[in-house]
Amino acid sequence: MSTSLEELRKRLDTIDESVLRLLAERQDIIRQVAETKRKTGVPVYVAGREQEKTDRFREQAAQLGISPDWAEDFLRMMMSASRANQSEATFPSATPEPKTWLIVGGEGGMGRLYAELIRKSGHQVRTLDRNDWLKARALTEGADVVLVTVPINLTGDVITRIARFMSPEQLLCDFTSIKAEYVNLMLQAHDGPVVGLHPMHGPDVRQVSRQLMVVCEGRQPEAAEWLIRQFELWGMRIKRADADMHDRAMHLVQGLRHFVALLHASFMNRLDLRPEDMLDYSSPIYRAELMMTGRIFAQDARLYADIVFSDAERIRMLTDFLGHHTALAEMVRTGDKERFIREFETATDFFGAFGAQALKESGYLINRLADRFG
Ligand SMILES: O=C(O)C(=O)C[C@]1(C(=O)O)C=C[C@@H](O)C=C1
Numbered sequence: 001m002s003t004s005l006e007e008l009r010k011r012l013d014t015i016d017e018s019v020l021r022l023l024a025e026r027q028d029i030i031r032q033v034a035e036t037k038r039k040t041g042v043p044v045y046v047a048g049r050e051q052e053k054t055d056r057f058r059e060q061a062a063q064l065g066i067s068p069d070w071a072e073d074f075l076r077m078m079m080s081a082s083r084a085n086q087s088e089a090t091f092p093s094a095t096p097e098p099k100t101w102l103i104v105g106g107e108g109g110m111g112r113l114y115a116e117l118i119r120k121s122g123h124q125v126r127t128l129d130r131n132d133w134l135k136a137r138a139l140t141e142g143a144d145v146v147l148v149t150v151p152i153n154l155t156g157d158v159i160t161r162i163a164r165f166m167s168p169e170q171l172l173c174d175f176t177s178i179k180a181e182y183v184n185l186m187l188q189a190h191d192g193p194v195v196g197l198h199p200m201h202g203p204d205v206r207q208v209s210r211q212l213m214v215v216c217e218g219r220q221p222e223a224a225e226w227l228i229r230q231f232e233l234w235g236m237r238i239k240r241a242d243a244d245m246h247d248r249a250m251h252l253v254q255g256l257r258h259f260v261a262l263l264h265a266s267f268m269n270r271l272d273l274r275p276e277d278m279l280d281y282s283s284p285i286y287r288a289e290l291m292m293t294g295r296i297f298a299q300d301a302r303l304y305a306d307i308v309f310s311d312a313e314r315i316r317m318l319t320d321f322l323g324h325h326t327a328l329a330e331m332v333r334t335g336d337k338e339r340f341i342r343e344f345e346t347a348t349d350f351f352g353a354f355g356a357q358a359l360k361e362s363g364y365l366i367n368r369l370a371d372r373f374g
Contacts, residue, residue, distance in 0.1 A: 023078070030082040034089055041092040044083050045209040045235030053079070073368075080210075083235055087207040091121040094230035100124045102143040104162050105150035109203025110175055114149070117208065117234055133161070140165035145227060147197075148174040153306045155182055163189035171223050173197050177250055178311050179216045179243035187218055194218030195227070196243060198250075199236075209235025216243040247313070254307050255314040256321060261293045284366035291369070 037044070054072055061071030101118050105111045106127020115125045126139050140146060146166060150158050155176045166172060168191040175197055176182045183196035196216035205211060213236045215228060228238055268275070275294060282290060296304065309315060331339045348355060 026078065026082070027085060030085050031089075033082070034086040037086065038090055038092050041094075041233065043233045043235050044086045044091070044207075045237075047237075050076075050079055083209040084207045087209060087235070089120070091117065092233045093122045094226045094233055095123075098123045099144040099226070100126065100142060102126045102128060102139055102146045102162075104128045104146065104148045104158055108149060108151070110149045110199065113203050113205075113208075114147070114199075118230075121230060121233065128162075136162065137165045140170075143170060145171040145173065148172075148176070151303065151306055152176055152178065152310045156185055159185050160189050166190055166192065168192035171195065171227065172218075173224070173227070175199055177254060177307065178314075179214070179241075179246045179250075181247075181311070183216050183218045183243050193220035193223035195221070195224040198246065207235070210237060211235075212237050212239055214239045214241050214246055216241055216246060247311070251311070251314045251317045255311075255318055258296060258304050258308050259318055259321075261296045264289075264293045265297060284370050285362065288362070288366050288369055 034044075036042075054075060057071050057075045058068035061068045101115075101123055103111045103115055103118075103125060104127075106115055106125075107129040111127065111129075115127060118125050126143065128136060128139050132139070140162065146162055148155060148158050148162065155174060159172075159174065159182065163172060163186070170190075171193045172186050172190045173195045174182055174186065177198055179196045179198060183194065186194045186196070195218050198214040198216075199208070200212040200214060201208070208231075213228075213231045215224075215238055217240070231238060268278070275290060278290060279287065308318070328343065331343070351358070
């Protein structure tokens, strides 16, 4: 007689519980790993080790008749969880003696997030927020590094104000998403070492490991090396970038993306097609797109306005985009299908091999979305 479904389900429950117990055992070992890393100064994220493990796991999975892609997802989730665990307690310090950081904008989301990371690495943190300017001189005195992380429309003023209290041995840096203009301003306002930083994530991340920190050289780069090492110890990936190139890319990443999200949402409103209704008819890829648009409207309008209007070059590019849009709209209005095909093929050539990569990565994204919320 064949085994009943009930019996099979019981066996599955037993296996799943064993998996959970093994995961708990893994988590215990990760706590010891974190402690060892803290003593020996090894970063939370070790790219080489993760790659090596992934390659081996995929091979082992294939030998056992398990899909290597699925096995890789599972392993990556475990490693992400262990990096999150390692980010809960303390971090190694990049310097033998603690450093004193002054975070200007310490009550904002990014200020709070980084203050916690800095404290967990054994350094001292002072914060200055909008009501503390009377104490600014005292707070700046003796700080090793001053980090400006305030909304972009205030960054220029704040840099000028705080730099007045700084002496030439102190390091000045900022987190603003426009780099060339503010690195130049910091160089003018301060005689000592300067570095422009842009963490490429928001304040809502669970951990900064594997997140990208863009670093734009200002003055005396050797004075900022310990700081960059500290980011690496938190597990961050570092991208040393030219400020102009960073800004040009950012006009698309921030300016254009936020603007297109507004176009999309306000057009839906005009058509009276609400997101809830659209979800009933969404393909997985449209659902992903609607989520990317929708997440922006769960946040502060003024913050986005400041980002979109933060820079004259960005505004010029958005205006050019609208001109480009009109030219392509004309092609649709006149029914010029041949031109559409030519434009499409030109874009295909321009994207080159990235097209295949995008298909694979977006496929991954929508499958995970469907698994979880689908
Ligand atoms: O091997 C380490 O260094 C670990 O911290 C463990 C581990 C893992 O979970 O296997 C986690 C994070 C690292 O990026 C690599 C691997």
